[in-house]
Amino acid sequence: MKVVFVASEGVPYSKTGGLADVVGALPKALAALGHKLEVILPRYRMTKPGPRVPHSQSLTLPLGSGFKFASVQDGGRANNVQADLVDCPEYFDREGLYQQKGDDYPDNAHRFAAFSMAALEFLKRDATPPDIIHCHDWQTALVPIYLRNLYQEDGYFRNTSVVFTIHNLGYQGLFPPHLLPQISLHAGLFTIDGLEYYGMVNLLKGGIIFSDFVTTVSRKYAEEIQTPEFGCGLEGVLHSRADRLQGIVNGVDYEPWDPATDKLIAANYTPANLTGKETCKKVLLEKMGVQSPVLRRPVMGIVSRFASQKGFDLIASIAEHLAALDLYVVALGTGEPAHEELFRTMAAKYPEKFLVRIAYDNTLAHQIEAGGDMFLMPSRYEPCGLNQIYSLKYGTVPIVRATGGLDDTIENFDGKSGTGFKFRDYTPHALLAAISAALEVYAVPKIWQRLMQNGMKKDFSWASSAQTYARIYQTLQDPRTRSSTEVRRSGDVPNRGGF
Ligand code: ADP
Ligand code: GLC
DSSP states (O other), X not given: OEEEEEOSOBTTTBOSSHHHHHHHHHHHHHHHTTOEEEEEEEOOTTOOOSSOOBSSSOEEEEETTEEEEEEEEEEEEETTEEEEEEEOHHHHOSSSXXXXXXXXXXXXXXXXXXXXXXXXXXXXXXXXXXXXXXXETGGGTHHHHHHHHTSTTOGGGTTOEEEEEESOTTOOOEEOTTHHHHTTOOXXXXXXXXXXXXXXXXXXXXXXXXXXXXXXXXXXXXXHTTSTTTSTTOHHHHHHTGGGEEEOOOOBOTTTSOTTTOTTSSSOOBTTBOHHHHHHHHHHHHHTTOSSOOTTSOEEEEEEEEOGGGOHHHHHHHHHHHHHSSOEEEEEEEEOHHHHXXXXXXXXXXXXXXXXXXXOOHHHHHHHHHHOSEEEEOOSOOSSOSHHHHHHHTTOEEEEESSHHHHHHOOBOOXXXXXXXXXXXXXXXXXXXXXXXXXXXXXXXXHHHHHHHHHHTOOOBTHHHHHHHHHHHHHHHSHHHHHTTHHXXXXXXXXXXXX
């Protein structure tokens, strides 16, 4: 099958979070199954493209009452995946991907409308239409919205199906209703069965409605988002599509994330020989400014976007307790000012205990995974989470809240089996209890080593999840399945009942 990923970020070209890791790795795994893979991304300032050879003439994008112009550059071909970069400097040659100094760019809707339309127009230059277009999150929700509303008469895409993956329901792409004509959409779409959501245009909702199949990134999160607690107001729409909604756990790419081969860490190590891990711990603590590292003291790592999703209010409420415990907290992240401030304050108050870097630093992220003993992810919600999976591989024991992908990927340690420590209630008390349980086991090195080995032996490579995606693609190619998506293809806004 010819499968095209359209996404707003992907390694090695651009990254703010786990979406980029998935868009970098899943196409590789699908190509290894024998499919033809292409990834279309914006060309940001941070993107390091291949040779600057335009593929094609420029693209003309009729948006609103005017035109935008873009070109597409060859991003190179690696692991049988072709990368194409939409170049539109006015929109993408900027410092941040989505924000500047913590605020969303005011023209985000126009930026990703131009990108989505450019992707479709670029695809049309190829003699062979894609069998599948696989879109991700609100930034590319306009691809299915356009396909089923602007391009419904276009024979080129007649046999193309769209899969839409929700990586995070917390970001929906909400804009005022007067946006619709500016991005070439009919005001008739602004209904409760269309893009309307509490008086706003909701692009993610459009992605859910107009795609042929919707996935999210863990089994548990797929269930959670159909409830009021986690559905962010879209639980009804998601529930109405339950027969076309599936949770597929993310894999990870062990090429960059394996302590046996990782080039960014001080020493390599394997489950059979862990001596390198001790070196990593010492070097990490020195790098973070500790004069004489106490190596028997555990290191609790945090690498995260500093967003409320990640449970920083819980961490704030136990911060003084943490400072009183016999451990180092090594934290790396950037994001919401209040959370940055929390770590700055703790670092100033306890400079030997709270070792903090407010930054985005991939090398340090690897070094914290390698040099840590424990890894903390007390998320309020977590669609999948990748860091806890990297932690398992690095023998760094995850302490996580039992939600979404964290619950699916970590098993509570019972003294023999299990890979980490989980707590359920979103309370400081429950979090502290999980940390105390971890510290108790840490105090018995033989049992701790067993726990580390349990995690290191787990295999979360992409092969099996990639096969699940391929099966979904295949089903959508089946003419019988296709006929049941005709409502969406006709461009009529479907009823709430869905299929
Ligand atoms: P999310 O996508 O919600 O941020 P994930 O756990 O799925 O969470 O993925 C986060 C990814 O981003 C990981 O690869 C992690 O190492 C990386 N990351 C997050 N914050 C930073 C940072 N400050 N510096 C370097 N890498 C980071
Ligand atoms: C999102 C989620 C995270 C997930 C990542 C990749 O950013 O917050 O849980 O792992 O996407 O799917």
